Amino acid sequence: MSACCALTLALTFYACQKKNQSATCSTCHPLADSMMVVSARREASEVGLQIMLDGGNAFDAAIAVHFALAVVYPQAGNIGGGGFMIAHTQYGENICLDFRETAPMAAHEKMYLHPDGTVQQRASLLGGLACGVPGSVHGMFELHRKYGSKSWYELLQPAIHWAENGFVLTSLDVEEINAVRHELDSINGMNVFTSRRWKEGDTLRQPDLARTLILIAHNPSCFYKGAIADTLIAAVNNSGGILQKDDLLAYRSVWRKPIEISFLNYRIITMPPPGSGGLALAQILSWLEMTHVQNYKHHSASYIQLIAELEKRAYADRSMFLGDPDFIQIPLSELLSKEYLSNRLEMFPVHQVTPSTSILPGEISFHEHEQTTHFSIVDAFGNAVSLTTTINSAYGSRLIVNGAGFIMNNEMDDFSVKPGEKNQFGLLGGKANRIQANKRMLSSMTPVVVLKDNNPVMVIGSPGGATIITTVLQNLLNVLVFNMGMQQSVNQPRFHHQWMPDVLFLEPAWEEWAVLVDSLRRMGYTIQFRSPIGRVSAIVKTPGGKWEGGADTRGDNVACGR
Numbered sequence: 001m002s003a004c005c006a007l008t009l010a011l012t013f014y015a016c017q018k019k020n021q022s023a024t025c026s027t028c029h030p031l032a033d034s035m036m037v038v039s040a041r042r043e044a045s046e047v048g049l050q051i052m053l054d055g056g057n058a059f060d061a062a063i064a065v066h067f068a069l070a071v072v073y074p075q076a077g078n079i080g081g082g083g084f085m086i087a088h089t090q091y092g093e094n095i096c097l098d099f100r101e102t103a104p105m106a107a108h109e110k111m112y113l114h115p116d117g118t119v120q121q122r123a124s125l126l127g128g129l130a131c132g133v134p135g136s137v138h139g140m141f142e143l144h145r146k147y148g149s150k151s152w153y154e155l156l157q158p159a160i161h162w163a164e165n166g167f168v169l170t171s172l173d174v175e176e177i178n179a180v181r182h183e184l185d186s187i188n189g190m191n192v193f194t195s196r197r198w199k200e201g202d203t204l205r206q207p208d209l210a211r212t213l214i215l216i217a218h219n220p221s222c223f224y225k226g227a228i229a230d231t232l233i234a235a236v237n238n239s240g241g242i243l244q245k246d247d248l249l250a251y252r253s254v255w256r257k258p259i260e261i262s263f264l265n266y267r268i269i270t271m272p273p274p275g276s277g278g279l280a281l282a283q284i285l286s287w288l289e290m291t292h293v294q295n296y297k298h299h300s301a302s303y304i305q306l307i308a309e310l311e312k313r314a315y316a317d318r319s320m321f322l323g324d325p326d327f328i329q330i331p332l333s334e335l336l337s338k339e340y341l342s343n344r345l346e347m348f349p350v351h352q353v354t355p356s357t358s359i360l361p362g363e364i365s366f367h368e369h370e371q372t373t374h375f376s377i378v379d380a381f382g383n384a385v386s387l388t389t390t391i392n393s394a395y396g397s398r399l400i401v402n403g404a405g406f407i408m409n410n411e412m413d414d415f416s417v418k419p420g421e422k423n424q425f426g427l428l429g430g431k432a433n434r435i436q437a438n439k440r441m442l443s444s445m446t447p448v449v450v451l452k453d454n455n456p457v458m459v460i461g462s463p464g465g466a467t468i469i470t471t472v473l474q475n476l477l478n479v480l481v482f483n484m485g486m487q488q489s490v491n492q493p494r495f496h497h498q499w500m501p502d503v504l505f506l507e508p509a510w511e512e513w514a515v516l517v518d519s520l521r522r523m524g525y526t527i528q529f530r531s532p533i534g535r536v537s538a539i540v541k542t543p544g545g546k547w548e549g550g551a552d553t554r555g556d557n558v559a560c561g562r
C-alpha cells in the first residue's frame, strides 16, 4: 500500500474514533444501496465499509473486520481462536471456509479426567490446557489468497491503528472485563485488561497486540512458525498446556462443501460439520416446511411449541451423530433426507409436548458469557460474506500470550470431554465428538447466506454457544415467513430449547407476555428465564432493493452501509 493510502485510512479511522466519543460516525447507515457491514462493534463495521469504499470486495472487508475485532472486541474477536465462513461470490459460487481450531497432537480422550474417571472441573475452560490450535490467522490468509483483491498488509492497518491508539470502552465492555477480571489476573498476573478499574469512555490501548499485528501484516506465517509461534507455545505450555511446534506447523484451514437446502422460495446456504448448526437448521426448516409454519401466528403458544419440539429433535441428533467429518462418518444426506425427516415427525407428533425422557438431572448454568462473534457483509460486486469467529467463552481461556497481547481460545471445551458429560453450554456430546489428536471440536456456529433466484437476499449469524442455532432460526423465520424488516426481526424476544436439559429458556422480555408463558407452562414446558440470547449481525434485501442491517442492541452491534 502506498504511504498516501495508509494515511487516508488512518485519518478516516481516527476521525470516526473521535466522533464515536460523542455521537455516531457519519459512515454508519443501517439502510444502504450497495454495500454494508454489520458487526459487534462500530469501529469494525466502519473499517469494513471503508475498505469497500476504497475499492475492496466483501472478502477484503471480512479480513479487515476480523482483525479489527481482535482489537476492539477482545472478548470474542481474535487471532487466538478460529471460525467459519459461508459466502456467495459474485460468480455465483457458494463457498465455505472452516478455520476451526484443532486438538493438539498430544491431546487424548482422558486429558480432562482424574485417574478415577471423574472430570477435572474447568480444566477444559481455563488456562493453557483448554487451548486448541488457533486457525484464525491461517483462515484469513487463505481467504485472502483465494478471494482478496487488496494487499494483505493494507487490510491489517486498521487493526494496528486501533491497537496502537486505543479504542473507547463501552459499558458492556467494562462489564465483561469485570466478569473475568479475577481469572485474567490469576492466570496472567498484571495484564493490559485489568491494569486499572476501567469505566465507560476510557481508552484501552494494546501495544503488545499492535506489535504482533505488525509482524502478521508483514508475514502471516510467523504466527505458525517463528517469532509469534515460539511466544505462543511458551505461553500455553507455561500455563499447563500441551502445544508443540508441529501443532502450529500442521494447522490448515479447510474449504468445505456448504449445506444447501430449499426453504419456501429461498435457498439456505450454511455450515456443514464440524459445525452442528447448519444440519440442525436445515432439519428444523425442512420440518417447518412440512408442518406449514406459515399458517401459524407469530409468537403464539402453538408456534413456540412447534419450534421447541423440533429443536429437541435436532439437538438430539446433534449429540449423537456430529463431530469432525475428517475423523468420523456422518450420515449427512440421510439426516437431511425427506424420508428420515418425515419418519421422525411421525414417530414424535410435534403437536404434543414430548418429555426429553433421558435427560440427565441438573440445571444448565450461564456463568460463562456465551461469547463468539459474527459479522455479515455485502458488497457492490454481488459478494455476500457471513463469518462467525470465536475463542469460545468471553476472553477464551483467559490466557493472554505474554508479550504478544492476544487471548487464547478455550475451544477444547467444545469437545465431549467425557461421553454424557455436559460442556459449558449444557450440550451433551457423544463418542462422535470425543477428543482425538488433530481433530476439530464440534461447533454451534451457524453462518448463513440466503439466496433467492441465486442472488443473496439475507446474510445472518450470531454468537451464543448452543443458542446460536435457535437464534439464527428465529430470525430467518421472522424475515422469510413473517416478512419483518431486519432490525424489527433482531429486536424480537427469543426463546431456546436444546433437548437437554428439558427446559424452555426465555429471554427476560417474555416476562411481559404472562398469558403466553402461562399457556406454555400448562402445555407441560418447564420454563426458565435467562439472560439475553445471542447478538445478531444480519443484513436483508428490502422489497425496495436496499440493504437493511439488523444490529443487535443486546450487544454494541452496528450496521454501516452506503
Ligand code: GLY
Pocket (backbone or CB within 6 Å): 372, 390, 391, 392, 393, 411, 414, 442, 443, 444, 445, 465, 466
Ligand atoms: N465455541 C462455541 C461454538 O463453536 O459453538
